Amino acid sequence: ACGQVARQEPERSRLVAYFSRSGNTRVIAGLIQRSVDADLFEIQPASAYPADYLATVEQARQERDSGFEPPLASGVAGIAKYDTIYLGFPIWGTTTPPVIRSFLRQHDLSGKTLVPFVTHGGYGLGNAREILASHAPGARIEPPFSMEADQERRTMDAVNAWLGSS
Numbered sequence: 001a002c003g004q005v006a007r008q009e010p011e012r013s014r015l016v017a018y019f020s021r022s023g024n025t026r027v028i029a030g031l032i033q034r035s036v037d038a039d040l041f042e043i044q045p046a047s048a049y050p051a052d053y054l055a056t057v058e059q060a061r062q063e064r065d066s067g068f069e070p071p072l073a074s075g076v077a078g079i080a081k082y083d084t085i086y087l088g089f090p091i092w093g094t095t096t097p098p099v100i101r102s103f104l105r106q107h108d109l110s111g112k113t114l115v116p117f118v119t120h121g122g123y124g125l126g127n128a129r130e131i132l133a134s135h136a137p138g139a140r141i142e143p144p145f146s147m148e149a150d151q152e153r154r155t156m157d158a159v160n161a162w163l164g165s166s
């Protein structure tokens, strides 16, 4: 018989999941994804943060202080098939953005390897490592890759100064 064998793409075992507001972390996510041949998932809140930077800072501060975990726009289908998750985010208010806590709460990463990649505006990782450890129990968490990246605040200050003087 002429057996019809469904040709399937080999399933990828690596996932790059990231959150990015101003694009710095997204650039790194793309670099990793193309380098290690991973699936890519953008973590997004169900309701987007304000376009205004200062309004976002204030909302993020309130959500951090109250421990709020914002609902996500969507989750990763079939998280079980991945053995390595590269998780990328910016530092917000010296910690992980609230959506990262939501993401870790909603996806069981136990038994998986978690590779954090982090951008910050010059003040370092804050308590992000502790949050990852407490929210991804059972995951093997690798030392994070981190780097300083451009701050939206600096761009905003420069543009506002120019607008105010023109």
Ligand SMILES: Cc1cc2nc3c(=O)[nH]c(=O)nc-3n(C[C@H](O)[C@H](O)[C@H](O)COP(=O)(O)O)c2cc1C
Residues within 6 Å of the ligand: 019, 020, 021, 022, 023, 024, 025, 026, 056, 057, 060, 089, 090, 091, 092, 093, 094, 095, 119, 120, 121, 122, 123, 124, 148, 149, 150, 151, 152
């Ligand atoms: C709401 C908010 C809070 C931030 N808080 C911090 C902070 O506490 N420490 C820091 O070094 N950078 C802070 N930053 C700067 C970002 O971490 C940095 O610009 C990062 O690269 C942005 O990544 P993205 O472009 O992927 O969104 C903050 C940025 C925003 C929008």
